[in-house]
Amino acid sequence: MLDIQTLRNDLAGVAARLKTRGFELDAVRFEQLEAERKIIQTRTQELQAKRNATSKLIGQAKAKGEDTTAIMAEVGALGDELKQLEVKLPQVLTEMDAFLAVIPNLPHESVPVGKSEADNVETHKFGEPRKFDFAVQDHVSIGEGLGGLDFETATKIAGARFSLLKGPLARLHRALAQFMLDTHTEKHGYTETYVPYLVNADSMRGTGQLPKFEEDLFRVPRAIGEEGEIKHFYLIPTAEVPVTNMVRDEIVPLEKLPMKFVAHTPCFRSEAGSYGRDTRGMIRQHQFDKVELVQMVHPESSYRALEELLGHAETILQKLGLPYRVVKLCTGDMGFSAATTYDIEVWLPAQNTYREISSCSNFEAFQARRMQARFRNAAGKPELLHTLNGSGLAVGRTLVAVLENYQQADGSVMIPDVLRPYMGGLAAITK
RNA sequence: GGAAGCGUGGCCGAGUGGUUGAAGGCAGCGGUCUUGAAAACCGCCGAGGGCUUAUACCCCUCCGUGAGUUCGAAUCUCACCGCUUCCGCCA
Numbered sequence: 001m002l003d004i005q006t007l008r009n010d011l012a013g014v015a016a017r018l019k020t021r022g023f024e025l026d027a028v029r030f031e032q033l034e035a036e037r038k039i040i041q042t043r044t045q046e047l048q049a050k051r052n053a054t055s056k057l058i059g060q061a062k063a064k065g066e067d068t069t070a071i072m073a074e075v076g077a078l079g080d081e082l083k084q085l086e087v088k089l090p091q092v093l094t095e096m097d098a099f100l101a102v103i104p105n106l107p108h109e110s111v112p113v114g115k116s117e118a119d120n121v122e123t124h125k126f127g128e129p130r131k132f133d134f135a136v137q138d139h140v141s142i143g144e145g146l147g148g149l150d151f152e153t154a155t156k157i158a159g160a161r162f163s164l165l166k167g168p169l170a171r172l173h174r175a176l177a178q179f180m181l182d183t184h185t186e187k188h189g190y191t192e193t194y195v196p197y198l199v200n201a202d203s204m205r206g207t208g209q210l211p212k213f214e215e216d217l218f219r220v221p222r223a224i225g226e227e228g229e230i231k232h233f234y235l236i237p238t239a240e241v242p243v244t245n246m247v248r249d250e251i252v253p254l255e256k257l258p259m260k261f262v263a264h265t266p267c268f269r270s271e272a273g274s275y276g277r278d279t280r281g282m283i284r285q286h287q288f289d290k291v292e293l294v295q296m297v298h299p300e301s302s303y304r305a306l307e308e309l310l311g312h313a314e315t316i317l318q319k320l321g322l323p324y325r326v327v328k329l330c331t332g333d334m335g336f337s338a339a340t341t342y343d344i345e346v347w348l349p350a351q352n353t354y355r356e357i358s359s360c361s362n363f364e365a366f367q368a369r370r371m372q373a374r375f376r377n378a379a380g381k382p383e384l385l386h387t388l389n390g391s392g393l394a395v396g397r398t399l400v401a402v403l404e405n406y407q408q409a410d411g412s413v414m415i416p417d418v419l420r421p422y423m424g425g426l427a428a429i430t431k
Numbered sequence: 432g433g434a435a436g437c438g439u440g441g442c443c444g445a446g447u448g449g450u451u452g453a454a455g456g457c458a459g460c461g462g463u464c465u466u467g468a469a470a471a472c473c474g475c476c477g478a479g480g481g482c483u484u485a486u487a488c489c490c491c492u493c494c495g496u497g498a499g500u501u502c503g504a505a506u507c508u509c510a511c512c513g514c515u516u517c518c519g520c521c522a
Contacts, residue, residue, distance in 0.1 A: 041481060045491040052491090055503040059449035068502080075502045251441070251478090372479090376441080380460070381486075382478075 001100050001369045008034065017106050020113045020331040025103065033099060037092045044085040051078050101205070102212050105366040107331045108303075108340040114330025120343070121330065126314065127323030129347045134409040138350030139400040140281045143169055145411045146429055149282075160279075161271060161286045163396070168429040172402065172415070173289070175422035177264045177395050180291040180316055184392055188312045190262035190293060195242035197265060198233040203245040206371035208337035208363075209237060218268045218286075235268035239292035240389045247296050248371035251382050257375055258297040258305060262392065264289065282396045283355065289395035295388045296373065299365065302386035303340070306362040310342050313358045313392040319418045322401050323347040325354050339364040344393075346401045357397045360390030 007014055007030060015025040054075045061068045112121045143149025148169030154162040165173050184190040198220065204210040209217060219232040236242055243261050252259070267290050278284035293312060297305045310326065317324045329341040338361040345354035365384040368374070374382040406414040412430040415423050 038481085041491085045481065048492085049490055051502080056450055058502055062449075072502050079502090253441080376459095379486080380476080 001366060002103055002106065003365075003369065004096070004100060007100075014106065018104065021104060021107055021334060022115070022332050023104050026099075030099065033092065033096050037096060040085055040089050040092055044082070044089050047078055047082045047085065051075055051082065054078075098211075101370075104336045105339050105363065107334060108362070108364075111334070111340055112328060112330045113332075115332040116330075117333050119330040120327040120333055123326045123328050123342070125323075125325040126318060127321070127347070129323050129349065130405060132349065136349045136404070137407060137411070138281065139403040142403045142407050142411065142413060146413070146431060148429070151281075158286075161284065163282050163285060168423070168426065169399070171423060172419070172429065173395060173399050175419045176398050176402070177289055177291055178422050179319075179419055180392055180395070180398075181262060181264055183316060183319070184262040184291070184293060184312060187315070188260075188293075190260045190312075193243060193246075193261050193263045195239060195246075195263050195265065197236050197242075197268075199236055199242055199245070200233065201231075203241055203248070204234050206245050206248050206373075207241050207367050208370065209234075209241065212336060215272045216270055218270055236265060237269045238267050238290060238389075238391075239263040239265040240294060243292065243294040244296075244367060244373075244387050244389065245371060247368075247373040247385070247387075250373060252296070252373075252375045252385070254298075254376055254378065257385065258295055258301065261294045262291060263294070264291045264395075266290075282400050285396060288397075291392050291395060293360075293390050293392040296368075296375075296385050297388065298375070299383070299386045302362050302364060302388060305386075305388055306340060306342070306360065309388055309390045309392075310344070310360045313344055313360055313390050316393050316398075317344065317346060317357070320398070320402065320416045322398075322405055324357070335359075335361065337361075337363050337366050339366065342390075346397070347405065348401060349404050349407075355397070357401065358391035358393045361388060363387045363389075 002014070011025075011027050011030065015027050018025050054071060058068050058071050058075070061071065112119065114120065137145070140149065140151070143165075144151075146169060148166045150164045150166065151162075154164040157164070181192060185192050201210055204217070217237060218235040220235070221230050222233045223231045242265075243263050246261070247259070267288055269286060271284060271286060274284060282288070293309055295305050295309060314324070314326070324344055324346045327343050327345060329338075329343060334341050341359055341361040343356050344358040344360070346357040347353075348355050364386050367387045368384040373385055373387070375385045377383040402416060402419075403413055406416065408414065408428070410430075412428050414428050415426055420426060
């Protein structure tokens with residue numbers, strides 16, 4: 001959520017910045033709502049003040065044993081108008097809130113302006129794609145060849161966009177997650193967390209998935225509300241949601257910042273609107289595991305924290321010896337809540353290209369404002385903190401990258417050195 | 432699922448219809464004292480919003496959430512949510 005004050009102060013400027021990311025701000029509507037709000041709110045407060053003052057007089061008069069019928073009639077006269085306004089005011093405020101809730105974050109000034117993925121800017125690269133002297137297979141062929149990857153059975157059990165791992169491949173999947181968690185907790189100073197995989201609507205609103213992106217989420221009915229409406233739990237699309245919401249409605253002491261958490265969770269995405277894309281293999285699934293890094297920091301240090309967090313995610317790929325590149329997303333390609341995003345793209349030999357394996361973002365105060373997540377600043381006043389997160393990394397896609405980059409001519413796969421302790425010393429997965 | 436109890440400011444904890452946004456304590460901040468610190472003493476000290484150049488006044492709202500009764504509600508009524516304890520069931 002944007003600060004309503006910035007819209008009041010510089011509506012045209014905000015509209016212009018939002019336009020760079022393809023969002024048309026309805027400035028006329030905002031001004032209408034704002035004008036209406038102002039009239040109703042000031043009048044309501046005026047009447048409330050009058051009522052309060054008069055009611056106090058009644059109390060005083062009664063204490064002295066005086067007759068109060070005249071004053072009581074006076075207050076009664078306020079009643080009708082006040083009651084109407086007290087109904088109207090929350091309606092207008094709710095409308096304004098709904099208006100603000102679907103406005104994306106302002107891109108940071110350093111973000112390249114662009115329309116799509118094609119306008120993203122590569123910042124740096126690591127490693128050289130390996131040269132193969134045999135026909136490269138993709139991860140599906142490799143995994144199925146090793147008898148450890150079984151999409152047919154997954155489809156029977158659940159449906160399309162699910163996968164089933166067996167034996168050493170299932171263990172490799174677990175090893176990757178373990179390795180990532182250990183690295184981030186032992187080397188990068190993150191606190192490991194275990195969090196709910198089903199969350200309430202407030203949490204989804206807090207991080208920005210709701211109200212705009214409900215169709216991307218899986219939800220399960222939970223209870224029937226007072227007006228007969230069904231209340232839902234939502235399956236988390238990323239651990240960002242439960243972890244970031246830890247600080248919702250909190251005021252954390254200054255000395256607790258920065259807070260750094262890591263969580264390994266499954267992620268659930270409906271992938272509505274991605275029909276036909278990445279239908280083969282494990283790249284785009286309804287369920288996948290991810291190790292997520294989340295930081296809550298002082299506003300002054302959030303951009304330093306973003307570079308740091310990006311580095312933490314990169315470390316994993318470096319230790320695994322996987323070539324990658326980092327791109328800074330342009331205004332048109334960034335997610336709804338982000339002010340700045342770096343994507344890390346890992347080299348996939350079978351696709352002969354780099355594919356996203358991590359997305360690291362600074363949300364500045366956008367999520368914090370929705371969540372009312374604050375810290376007590378040096379002056380002792382509550383102030384919105386900044387939130388960041390990034391994948392460190394997507395486990396399924398990392399498995400894909402390991403299989404493809406470490407494949408051998410005979411169909412076996414070498415295990416990267418850092419993973420061998422997690423694989424019981426195994427050096428390669430063979431048929 | 433059944434029964435009982437409870438939800439008050441960063442924390443603990445008074446408060447059962449009238450100048451109560453809320454006693455008291457802790458923590459925090461400022462000061463006196465001290466070579467310094469501690470102790471003691473004095474003062475300050477909730478949040479959101481409106482108005483505004485203003486973190487100055489002034490005003491509004493908030494005592495789990497939402498409705499209701501009333502001129503007036505933290506205090507009364509109803510519903511919901513959450514927590515605690517006991518019983519039942521259960522991985």
